Amino acid sequence: MVATAVQDRYWDRVVHNDGAGARAIVDTVLTDGTPLDGILTGLVGDAQRRVGSLWAADEWTVAREHAATAVNEQVVQHLRRRIRSWRDDAAVRAARGTPPLLVVCAEREWHALPALMLTARLESEGYAVAYLGADVSTLALQRAIADHEPRVTLVSASLSSSLVFVRRHVETATASGVPVVVGGAAFDPAGLRARRIGATAQALDPADVGSLLATLPRRVPAVPPLRTDAAREAFALLAAVGPHTDAVTQRVARRGGPGTTAVLDQVPHVLGALAAALLTDDASIVSETRTWLDAVGDARRCERSTLAEVWAAVTEQVADYPLGRRMLADAA
Ligand code: B12
Known part of the structure; x- marks a missing residue:
């Protein structure tokens, strides 16, 4: 959806820690009619995967990885502001209904960008989203659920080592009756891990969340304790x-x-x-x-x-x- 030449120009701005330059490229492709999804996957996601390969190959330090990720985060936050300026919030709320969706990372999970990209995508579809970011503790989740009374909690995990913490979030949210949808690279496509930790549902692609929401119960029972x-x-x-x-x-x-x-x-x-x-x-x-x-x-x-x-x-x-x-x- 995004030409390779544009991807390379965007990558060049990421490599040079040039947030303003990266935002300018995004503004141009938006004006040219590229859909938000194309920008998220074709530019931000593509650059992020290149970052990962360079770290894995020991060509980039963690510091360079952080700096590049920060540019991508700026770009997604910029997109969120653009999305908010397009939409008529009152009309959107009437169409989509409240309460909001709650997007969180597992505790000790610092991969916030995937959750941020999910948030932008959902906001572009008109949902009200409360985004809590990286490393959300059980207590923070409890408070957010009390404050926002969300329709659903969406938990993102990139690390397999986060799965035990995702289970904690499943316990916390379902204890308040709130369904939990999990996603991210920590999960297998067949949904085995999600089922075993008691998630209400799994979605791997943010594009699937809208249709999934329609099938979710309004309230769920607390998951039973795992006693194996x-x-x-x-x-x-x-x-x-x-x-x-x-x-x-x-x-x-x-x-x-x-x-x-x-x-x-x-x-x-x-x-x-x-x-x-x-x-x-x-x-x-x-x-x-x-x-x-x-x-x-x-x-x-x-x-x-x-x-x-x-x-x-x-x-x-x-x-x-x-x-x-x-x-x-x-x-x-
Ligand atoms: C950037 C990065 C970091 C940054 C994160 C900064 C930040 N602010 O996000 C930093 C430097 C902190 C980091 C640290 C670590 N990382 Co790291 N990191 C990455 C990297 C390069 C990119 C992650 C990313 O942003 N991807 C971009 C998006 C597009 O990815 P995505 O998962 O496809 O997300 C989409 C979908 O999954 C979906 N989605 C995601 N969540 C959800 C949730 C729901 C509900 C739904 C519906 C959908 C959904 O929507 C997203 C948008 O389309 C990946 C490699 C990679 N190729 O992804 C490694 C990677 C995730 N990291 C890894 C590891 C091991 C670590 C460390 C343990 C070690 C290290 N490298 O230093 C630490 C752990 C830190 C911690 N406790 O969290 C491994 C994980 C391996 C595993 N199987 O567990 C990876 C895969 C790299 C690798 N191959 O080695 N990392």
Whole structure:
């Protein structure tokens, strides 16, 4: 929907941290008649994926990644202002009805841009949206539900390690009777993970939310507690991520060498992903995380023996979690 030449010009502005230049390109393509969706996926999404590939290949630092993401965030906020200036809010509310939709990220989930893009898309369709952004705590969600009395809570998660926190949001929202729609890269297309954490529904594409809303119940019952052994292990493991990470780091850091620090920085995510695999009974999360960490290490010339040591140290830490240990062994 957006020409490659325009994508390249936009990317060039992102690379140079030129928010004003990026906004100017967006204004031009909007004037030329490009739909909002085309801009969100064709420009913002495309640039964001390029950012991700460069970080993964160790060509960009996290700082550069942050700076580029900030340009894209500015652009989406700019689009939201443009959308608000087009629409007649009173007419929109009458057509779509209140209450608003609540868009949040899982706790400790810093990938806010996908949720922001979802918000812009929903606002362009005329919905009133309360957007809370990254790292929304259980308490913040409770307060927002009390303040906004939303029609639905939409929870975004990009990290597999966020799934246990998404479950917390499902518990919090449904305790107030509010349906929960989940989405984002942390979820599988078939919806297995969403079902296992008790979400009311899953949507992967923001374009599907409108039709989904029509099918959702107005009120839902509170999800029953998860009392399986795997769930107990998942919550216990998550509560101990700090000490387990310290122990893995102590064991491996003395090896030194290229890439070791970068790999060790990912240990909290690795343990969180194992907790998510336990909670959702989805072993593919562990194998995906293993492949991913090995790729992070390889791109940073981390020695294979160091990576093996990281996995051995993680295995040592999960000795008291028999189901987790088995999942880890199966993925080796
Ligand atoms: C930018 C980025 C960051 C930034 C985020 C800043 C910000 N303000 O958003 C920073 C630097 C903070 C970051 C940190 C980390 N990141 Co990061 N990050 C990314 C990156 C490059 C882009 C994410 C993004 O914005 N994508 C753009 C949009 C378009 O993506 P999208 O998911 O397709 O979103 C659409 C749909 O999913 C949908 N959608 C999303 N949510 C919802 C919700 C609902 C209800 C609905 C209906 C739809 C919907 O709508 C969106 C718009 O169309 C991705 C790589 C990638 N290719 O995506 C990695 C990525 C997500 N990060 C990853 C990781 C591992 C991390 C870190 C753990 C390690 C690290 N890299 O430093 C930390 C963890 C931080 C934390 N606790 O959250 C992994 C996740 C792997 C996994 N499977 O869990 C990825 C995939 C990169 C990778 N391959 O290594 N990251």
